[in-house]
Amino acid sequence: MPLPKWLDEPLDKIYAAFLDRPVKRLRFYVSEIESPRLPQEFDGMRVMHLSDLHAKDYGPGYRRLTSACRRHKPDIIVFTGDIFSRNESIQRIMTRVPMMRELVRLAPVYYIPGNHEGDAPEKAEILYKTLSGVGVKVLRNDHTRLTRGGEHINIYGLELPPACYRAAGGSFRDLRKLSVGELDGLLGRPESDAFNLLLAHSPIQFPQYADWGADLTMSGHVHGGIIRILGIGLLSPERRFFPKYTKGIYRRRSGRGEAVLEVSAGLGKFRINNPESVPICILRRQRK
Ligand SMILES: [Fe+2]
DSSP states (O other): OBOOGGGHHHHHHHHHHHTTOOOOOOEEEEEEEEETTSOGGGTTOEEEEEOOOTTOOOSGGGHHHHHHHHHTOOSEEEEOSOSSOTTSOHHHHTTHHHHHHHHHHHSOEEEOOOHHHHHSHHHHHHHHHHHHHTTOEEOSSEEEEEEETTEEEEEEEEOOOGGGTSOGGGOSSSOOOOOHHHHHHHHOOOOTTSOEEEEESOOTTHHHHHHHTOSEEEEOSSGGGSBEETTEEOBOTTSBBSOSOOSEEEEEEETTEEEEEEEOOOSOSOOBSOOOEEEEEEEEEOOO
16 A cells, blocks of 8 residues: 655655664574575575665774674675665765775675665766775676586676666656566576576565576565564555565575575664664575
8 A cells, every 4th residue: 555645755854864873783684595406515605685774874984784794704795785875975875885895805795786776876886886896796687606616506686677666757656567578688597407596676576586587586675664563564665554575584486496585674774673684594405
């Protein structure tokens, strides 16, 4: 059920007023994800998932965040977009670079754009270039292969078109949905017998990601539903009540067996009863 349009502006003002509150409640959540397609060499790999930092302040150099990440010993780190908020200055946005450089020292880092990067493309381009320069692998409708002991998995990074987040005229109604064919066009056909990890900022199109061939999709965007009551997220960035995918693990059948979606509640923005979150997925090889 969409909220009335006149609420957009007051809601944005309320978010903005709380953007820079220091964080006290950062939580790490560990889940095990099994797949028969995961090669033995990758069994036990720890994928740390950061998302939706926006303008949240984690102290000088984001050290509180990076030192907490270090304690959890990631094998790889993925950042699924919205590392800044669209209205921030480029000077402020660049304060994320030392943080990302520090993360690269912990583990290989893979980055995909969110909707805020899409709304501020010039600033985002400067950031991508700088991030690539410090060793972050920026995946914009691109993929990369991770190899261990002669085996491999694939990491695909999706950059959703802006119309998937807002329709023409700024409305949240009639958002564009991608078909499997369109995902093929953006990402290519996934490798059919490999383990395919898909990074996609918005989780809304999980059924299509599963049908496309993602074994595990990692998403953010929904901020845990902003306000959480009894484990249920209340509101989506599209101003809808009770969004389907807000936080944690979701599963559905696909042509390949089971597809898993892991959604991070994110690191920033205004939130109630909804701790800033860093999920960690431990990949496990499932015996056939
Ligand atoms: Fe976000």
